[in-house]
Amino acid sequence: MAKCSFCDRKAVIFIRRTGKYYCEEHFEKFFLGRVRSYLDRNKIKRKKILAAISGGKDSSSMLWALNSLKNEYKLEIVAFHIDLGIKGYSKSCRKASEELCQSLGIELKILDLKKEYGKSLEEIARKSRKPCSSCGTIKRYLTNKAAYEGGFEYIATGHNMLDEAAFAMHNLYSGTIKQFMRGGEVIPPKPKLKMAGRIKPLYYLMENETMLYAILKAIPYSEEECPYSLGHPIIRHKRVLLRGEEELPGFVYNVLKSLNSLRSEKEEEVELNFCKICGYPTTSEICKFCRIMGQYNLKRFPKISPLEYPSISFKSIPERQGILEIIAPTAMMGSVTVFTIPAGARPLLFNSYMT
Numbered sequence: 079m080a081k082c083s084f085c086d087r088k089a090v091i092f093i094r095r096t097g098k099y100y101c102e103e104h105f106e107k108f109f110l111g112r113v114r115s116y117l118d119r120n121k122i123k124r125k126k127i128l129a130a131i132s133g134g135k136d137s138s139s140m141l142w143a144l145n146s147l148k149n150e151y152k153l154e155i156v157a158f159h160i161d162l163g164i165k166g167y168s169k170s171c172r173k174a175s176e177e178l179c180q181s182l183g184i185e186l187k188i189l190d191l192k193k194e195y196g197k198s199l200e201e202i203a204r205k206s207r208k209p210c211s212s213c214g215t216i217k218r219y220l221t222n223k224a225a226y227e228g229g230f231e232y233i234a235t236g237h238n239m240l241d242e243a244a245f246a247m248h249n250l251y252s253g254t255i256k257q258f259m260r261g262g263e264v265i266p267p268k269p270k271l272k273m274a275g276r277i278k279p280l281y282y283l284m285e286n287e288t289m290l291y292a293i294l295k296a297i298p299y300s301e302e303e304c305p306y307s308l309g310h311p312i313i314r315h316k317r318v319l320l321r322g323e324e325e326l327p328g329f330v331y332n333v334l335k336s337l338n339s340l341r342s343e344k345e346e347e348v349e350l351n352f353c354k355i356c357g358y359p360t361t362s363e364i365c366k367f368c369r370i371m372g373q374y375n376l377k378r379f380p381k382i383s384p385l386e387y388p389s390i391s392f393k394s395i396p397e398r399q400g401i402l403e404i405i406a407p408t409a410m411m412g413s414v415t416v417f418t419i420p421a422g423a424r425p426l427l428f429n430s431y432m433t
């Protein structure tokens with residue numbers, strides 16, 4: 079058995095890109111060192127962070143590592159989990175998230191998609207050809223909303239170096255350059271656009287390293303795989319990248335670094351509007367989240383500018399059982415117009431309208 083390159087103990091891993099063997103203790107040092115480098119480089123100190131956890135190994139390791147550095151970096155951390163309502167899978171993920179936060183003593187906020195918005199991901203997936211894309215939209219939207227409304231500057235996710243490189247490669251491969259441009263090491267907060275920033279503390283770590291960290295630290299996580307993720311093209315890109323890493327140690331890191339420099343050279347500002355239903359930023363009139371949740375009669379929705387939002391109010395009519403009505407102000411409509419929203423629509427969506 080190989081020995082650690084730094085002490086006499088037995089090695090638990092050989093890391094190709096450093097060319098070194100690591101024992102348990104030195105591996106942990108290496109792991110937290112990479113997270114520190116990330117936090118230092120991106121100036122993440124004294125921040126209020128909402129950690130998005132799925133219950134899987136990556137985000138669980140991320141929260142564990144972040145929590146270990148909490149005092150050193152003076153971070154305020156709250157965890158956030160979305161129960162997507164996918165049979166078997168979601169239950170196991172939710173349980174793992176609860177166990178994790180309990181053992182770390184971190185506050186956990188859980189959002190149950192079906193309970194809050196009337197539709198589970200399983201129901202959405204039945205009608206969608208691309209359930210992963212809808213799921214991504216839903217998770218991004220809801221974590222952002224939770225972070226923005228809770229006053230968090232950053233959302234932390236469990237994406238690692240391999241995920242990031244694979245996503246970038248996938249976008250370049252399929253020519254979705256706009257999506258490629260939107261990625262990056264860190265996304266700064268844009269409070270005017272109601273957008274929290276995004277950080278990826280495991281950005282300088284590979285997937286197998288995250289896995290080993292989770293095992294060594296006995297971190298509670300769910301081994302359940304999402305039934306919809308099987309066969310996703312990202313998996314193939316990961317395989318290609320790992321083959322590159324075999325041939326050229328440091329391949330994944332170097333590719334990612336170069337791709338990032340491409341991004342910063344040609345930073346494209348997309349024009350954003352505010353969704354006419356929920357008031358969160360979107361590139362079209364109605365945001366993708368509101369379209370996926372599809373609880374609205376879009377044709378009947380009034381054309382209004384974001385400036386006029388604060389004057390819209392909603393009221394619930396008890397005798398009509400959960401039916402909400404939006405009352406648009408007279409100034410832009412000519413007269414008071416009442417728009418009926420089908421049952422199942424949640425007042426939560428209307429937070430930004432309430433007067």
Ligand SMILES: [Zn+2]
Pocket residue numbers: 082083084085086087100101102103104
């Ligand atoms: Zn050692």
Ligand SMILES: [Zn+2]
Pocket residue numbers: 353354355356357358364365366367368
């Ligand atoms: Zn919306």
